[in-house]
Amino acid sequence: MKKYLICLLLMAFSLAVYPQKSKAKLEKQIANLEQEIATANKLLKETSKNKQATLNQVNLLDKKIKQREELVKAYNEQIAVLDDEISKGQSNIKALNGDLKNLRKEYAQMIVFANKNRSHYDKLVFLFSADDFNQAFRRLRYIRQFSDARKTKMDQIASTERRISGEVEASRKAREQQAALLQGEKEQKAALQGEKEDLNTQVKQLKKQEGNLQQDIKNKQKQAKKLQKAIDDIIAEEIRKANERAKKEAEAKAKAEAEAKKKKGNANANTKPDVPAGGNKNMALTPAEMTLSGNFANNKGRLPWPVEKGYVSSSFGKHASVVSDKVVVTNNGIDIAVSENSQARAVFDGMVVSVNKLTASNTVIIIRHGDYFTVYSNIEEAAVKRGDNVKTKQNLGKIHTNKIEGKTELHFELLKEKDRLNPESWLAK
Numbered sequence: 426m427k428k429y430l431i432c433l434l435l436m437a438f439s440l441a442v443y444p445q446k447s448k449a450k451l452e453k454q455i456a457n458l459e460q461e462i463a464t465a466n467k468l469l470k471e472t473s474k475n476k477q478a479t480l481n482q483v484n485l486l487d488k489k490i491k492q493r494e495e496l497v498k499a500y501n502e503q504i505a506v507l508d509d510e511i512s513k514g515q516s517n518i519k520a521l522n523g524d525l526k527n528l529r530k531e532y533a534q535m536i537v538f539a540n541k542n543r544s545h546y547d548k549l550v551f552l553f554s555a556d557d558f559n560q561a562f563r564r565l566r567y568i569r570q571f572s573d574a575r576k577t578k579m580d581q582i583a584s585t586e587r588r589i590s591g592e593v594e595a596s597r598k599a600r601e602q603q604a605a606l607l608q609g610e611k612e613q614k615a616a617l618q619g620e621k622e623d624l625n626t627q628v629k630q631l632k633k634q635e636g637n638l639q640q641d642i643k644n645k646q647k648q649a650k651k652l653q654k655a656i657d658d659i660i661a662e663e664i665r666k667a668n669e670r671a672k673k674e675a676e677a678k679a680k681a682e683a684e685a686k687k688k689k690g691n692a693n694a695n696t697k698p699d700v701p702a703g704g705n706k707n708m709a710l711t712p713a714e715m716t717l718s719g720n721f722a723n724n725k726g727r728l729p730w731p732v733e734k735g736y737v738s739s740s741f742g743k744h745a746s747v748v749s750d751k752v753v754v755t756n757n758g759i760d761i762a763v764s765e766n767s768q769a770r771a772v773f774d775g776m777v778v779s780v781n782k783l784t785a786s787n788t789v790i791i792i793r794h795g796d797y798f799t800v801y802s803n804i805e806e807a808a809v810k811r812g813d814n815v816k817t818k819q820n821l822g823k824i825h826t827n828k829i830e831g832k833t834e835l836h837f838e839l840l841k842e843k844d845r846l847n848p849e850s851w852l853a854k
Contacts, residue, residue: 772851
């Protein structure tokens with residue numbers, strides 16, 4: 426019976442581990458999505474002051490709809506997890522009730538046996554009727570073992586009853602949580618339907634001015650290319666300077682070694698400098714820069730966001746415009762929608778290598794982290810200057826607000842040398 430109970434416990438534990446992990450992950454996902462939707466609602470409220478539909482409003486609403494769809498999906502996944510949890514709980518209760526029935530039956534048999542042999546006199550007769558001392562000792566040990574077995578059986582019954590109560594309570598809570606999720610899912614679907622209707626209305630308004638809209642997107646793409654060239658030029662210069670510094674250091678080292686050999690009388694001293702690590706293909710790094718670069722890489726997926734609160738309004742790579750599939754937008758980084766007067770902040774320790782004012786309202790800040798670079802664009806008031814060493818989460822400057830569209834948005838890029846990476850893969854979830 427003991428072996429059976431242990432096996433049952435191990436099976437129940439192994440079945441419970443995976444759903445619990447999934448449940449915790451889903452709860453975190455739901456909390457994050459609800460927070461993002463709340464942020465989107467706040468930003469949409471700010472932009473709704475402009476009665477005429479704008480591309481920014483449409484993008485915000487489209488993004489919120491996608492988040493709402495993800496939320497409904499997460500609700501359904503968690504409801505399924507709870508279904509599984511309740512089903513397994515009921516199976517456990519059934520199995521435990523069977524165990525309890527058997528334990529009580531066995532205990533009843535022990536009580537009947539004990540009652541038949543319950544008197545102190547019977548125990549003494551049982552002991553003293555032994556043929557020798559060894560047999561008497563074995564009989565005494567048997568009496569004690571029988572008493573211990575009764576106590577063990579009582580403990581098993583009590584433990585099984587507690588486990589049944591625990592399973593019943595867990596099932597009750599799971600059903601309550603499931604009922605709340607079903608109600609939440611119903612509310613989210615209703616909200617989703619309303620948002621889709623709003624999006625269709627706004628898209629229809631914008632389609633009336635599709636020509637102007639396409640021209641506006643093209644202008645923004647021109648600005649994006651101008652920004653890309655500025656970033657590429659600055660990073661190329663940083664790589665050139667790093668490699669030039671490494672080359673000079675290598676030449677100085679070779680010269681010093683050659684002079685040392687000459688002093689020792691070595692006429693065949695080789696004065697040709699060693700090629701810096703990485704050659705022309707990679708950026709030469711000092712030991713400190715290599716450490717910084719390694720630390721940055723080790724924090725992939727854990728970097729803090731470049732803003733305190735916001736969400737991705739435009740993702741990395743190529744994607745069609747919400748209003749017109751004729752226009753494909755290419756994003757070299759991500760755009761993060763935030764509230765007015767928000768500050769940009771450094772995602773990691775590093776050195777400011779550029780504070781470049783592209784337009785009156787758009788200053789671009791580039792920070793170097795070894796051979797990694799982070800770019801913060803659409804800054805209105807920079808709080809740092811070239812050459813500054815910055816710390817993680819340090820404020821870099823105020824993000825510009827487009828008063829016409831009611832849009833406050835940070836453009837953020839991440840590069841390893843000249844290669845652009847998807848920032849969302851590096852930021853904390």
